[in-house]
Amino acid sequence: MRSFQRHLAEFKSRGVQVAAVSVDSEEVNRGHSKKMGYTFPLLSDADAKVIRRYDVLHRGAGPNGADIARPAEFYVDRAGTVKWVKLTENIAVRARPEQALSAIDAAARSQ
Secondary structure (H helix, E strand, O other), X not given: OHHHHHOHHHHHHOOOOOOEEEOOOHHHHHHHHHHHXXXXXXXXXXXXXXXHHOXXXXXXXXXXXXXXXXXXXXXXXXXXXXXEEEEOOOOOOOOOHXXXXXXXXXXHHOO
C-alpha cells in the first residue's frame, strides 16, 4: 500500500480513487493509516461482506485463526464493472502500482 501512496498522483490524474479494504476495525485502520501516512481511504469490512462478495476471504489465515482478506487489487470502473484483478495467496506478493496503472490505461483505450 505504501507504493500505491507514492503513486497516488498518477492514479488521481487518471480520475481513479485508490481505496483499501480490510477486516480490521475502523479504529485499527485509522491508526495504521496515520502511522503509514496513507491519504487514501482504508475502509473497515469487519464482517467481511465486501471481502466475501469479491471472493477474497482467506479463512483462518490471520492471527489466532481469524479470517482475513487475501491480498488482491481490483480496478472497478464507474459503472461498477471489474476491469482488472490481481490475486495472490502470498501476503508478500502484491501488484505494483505500475501494473495497475497499465491496466487502467488499457481499459481506457478499449472504451
